[in-house]
Amino acid sequence: MDSDAKQADRHARIFDRGTIGVQTSPIVIEIERGRVASFAQSIAETNPIYLDKSAAQAAGYPDVVAPVTFPIVINMLANEMLAKRGEKALFQLIKADFRRLLHGEERYDYSGLIYVGDTVIVSGSVVGFEDKKGGQMELATLRTTISHKERGDLVSMTSTAIHRLA
Amino acid sequence: MITKKPEQAKVGDHLPEVTFGPVTRTHLALYAGASGDHNSIHIDIDFAKRAGLKDVFAHGMFSMAQVGRVVTNWAKASQIVTIGVRFQALTHIGDVLICSGEVVEKFTEGSDEFLKVNLVAKTKPDVATVVGQAVIRIV
Numbered sequence: 001m002d003s004d005a006k007q008a009d010r011h012a013r014i015f016d017r018g019t020i021g022v023q024t025s026p027i028v029i030e031i032e033r034g035r036v037a038s039f040a041q042s043i044a045e046t047n048p049i050y051l052d053k054s055a056a057q058a059a060g061y062p063d064v065v066a067p068v069t070f071p072i073v074i075n076m077l078a079n080e081m082l083a084k085r086g087e088k089a090l091f092q093l094i095k096a097d098f099r100r101l102l103h104g105e106e107r108y109d110y111s112g113l114i115y116v117g118d119t120v121i122v123s124g125s126v127v128g129f130e131d132k133k134g135g136q137m138e139l140a141t142l143r144t145t146i147s148h149k150e151r152g153d154l155v156s157m158t159s160t161a162i163h164r165l166a
Numbered sequence: 167m168i169t170k171k172p173e174q175a176k177v178g179d180h181l182p183e184v185t186f187g188p189v190t191r192t193h194l195a196l197y198a199g200a201s202g203d204h205n206s207i208h209i210d211i212d213f214a215k216r217a218g219l220k221d222v223f224a225h226g227m228f229s230m231a232q233v234g235r236v237v238t239n240w241a242k243a244s245q246i247v248t249i250g251v252r253f254q255a256l257t258h259i260g261d262v263l264i265c266s267g268e269v270v271e272k273f274t275e276g277s278d279e280f281l282k283v284n285l286v287a288k289t290k291p292d293v294a295t296v297v298g299q300a301v302i303r304i305v
Contacts, residue, residue, distance in 0.1 A: 039201060
């Protein structure tokens with residue numbers, strides 16, 4: 001047992017560590033033009049490939065490209081769909097306590113782009129847990145994959161959520 | 167120096183900066199609606215006060231979006247392999263985000279060539295709200 005793990009016993013952990021490897025049901029999401037446009041506008045995007053179909057096509061893309069952080073929107077939409085179906089999203093699965101929750105890290109690994117008009121499939125999984133700072137914090141690593149029926153995996157999203165325990 | 171294109175970039179080159187702000191409540195309300203992140207801590211000052219804060223603060227993902235623009239203003243969308251950030255400090259109402267990037271490594275994997283770019287969003291010269299890294303394919 002390393003020292004972090006030993007000291008961690010002093011603070012009650014909150015994340016449900018039995019959920020490692022648990023996956024959420026696949027959710028189908030349509031990438032709507034208006035949704036991409038309002039997101040691009042809200043982040044003050046100026047690059048026309050993220051705003052304008054003809055500019056995107058002139059640059060060699062089939063349609064407007066979803067901004068590089070748009071996967072977070074797809075993730076939120078998938079979570080809403082899970083809730084409507086009465087199923088738990090990753091945060092509910094791991095029993096995240098929003099009063100203590102911080103967003104630690106967020107990483108997107110791209111193997112293909114997402115375009116307006118795409119239909120994508122979203123599925124999440126619980127990767128693992130760690131104790132930090134002598135048990136004053138605990139970390140959960142979550143992964144969400146966005147894929148396309150013909151083009152395969154497009155984006156792998158890896159997110160670290162932190163509980164402040166002390 | 168500021169580099170024109172990823173293909174010509176050398177280690178130590180800087181990407182053109184992106185500046186956003188000052189951040190207003192309207193920006194956060196619009197981002198909340200557009201992103202689907204409706205956490206009240208970013209849009210409802212009464213809620214923020216009940217949580218012991220003086221005011222609402224910006225979504226971490228909003229800062230990630232701004233450092234993302236540093237990358238997407240410079241590299242083609244199809245060249246971006248990875249973008250990742252660590253959230254370090256809060257961005258408050260009235261803050262100006264200055265987002266920058268620097269090429270820190272050039273490497274090959276098989277027949278592909280890549281650049282590693284360090285990214286940072288600062289609200290003061292000594293306050294980085296977000297630090298991160300991007301990997302860009304150049305060949």
